Amino acid sequence: MSIDENNGGQKSEAGAKIKKTSWILWSVPVTLVIILFILIPVIQSKMIKAGAGKPVYVLSQGYGKVENIFVKTGDLVEPGRELCSLMATEKDGSIPPSDSTEAAIEVTVKTVAGKPFDDVVELPGVITAYTESNLSAQISGKILEFSIKEGDYVKKGDIIVKIDKRDYQIAFNRAGAELEFAKSEFNRSEQLLKSNAINLSNHESKKNDYLIKQAAYENVKTSLERCEITAPFDGIVDKKFSEAGEIASPGMRLAKLIDISKVKVNVGIPEKDIAHVRKLKHIKFIVPSLDNKEFAGEFKNIVMSMIDVAKAYPLIIEVDNSSMELLPGMIVKAKIVRASYQNAVLLPIFSVIPGDDEYYTFVMNSGRAQKRVLKIGSFQDRNVHILDGLKPGDTLIDKGNKLVADGSKVKVIN
Structure with a gap:
């Protein structure tokens, strides 16, 4: 075998060892991750079970101010649920200097000014006649005259309706004659009694007959007088319910008469405003149907029976109406001044931000937004009274107030 073959074999063997070692090094962390992935939930589950029924305290990792708490005692929470928000502060509660790279939010500001303000509540009401009366027949008979028209003005004592009185006149004349005869008989009986010409029993009979005839005469006289129905006061004929030629009967309505030389304004006043109204002598109101013309009237009284539907008490205002501008049925808006302020703070509605259970806004303080919780009063036009x-003198953040949070860095651009 040659040297090259030996070297080649050694290289192959070395490469195999390197690959084996690399695989081992790579598989170890992967295996550890897999083990941790499996064991961590088991460990957490055991920790939770071990702590079941015992309070678990969440500790702050530094100084800060609790901004919001998103849960309340007794709420059930799950892993990952936000419990509260915390703003980091210094130990004394001050906001630490921010990173110079924090972007400032561009806003406009304006100085809060105080001004005189009347806390006025507008309440709906309706105009009614000062006096009204339903004219009714009190006897039976044919209506001979009923010439007035609806809207006619009449004076006290003017004849409104004439009922045929012929039968009543005959009865009256007969009753008068019978009364004169009974009176004559009674007077003669008295003279005879003085001379003992008749007994007392006969005299008492004459006396009783005279008294009966006198009562009958007065009754017929009253019926005769009721044939003419007159106006009980100066006023206007508001409605006619009958016409000439009809047969009247006792209790039958003939006409309605109203007096509007003065009128009443009936306004429903809520219970909470009664104390303010009792201090007033005069109350102003406007009439929308008369181009919102303003009138003033005198406070008369508050009716103690509540209007159940409106949950309010009737407030009565008395108003001079010599011009006859005000008519029954007109709708009004009464202006009740509950309180007057010399240096009140008023904000546009859009400057007040509604929260879950509060209203707030932001002012600028040392280049940062500062949250102010507001106590609000009444709304008028598009403004709200800040109590x-x-x-x-406060510097109110105007435009951009919904882009900032408490402590946000701001840049004034106006």
């Missing part, structure tokens, strides 16, 4: 959380 707490902002004060005049």
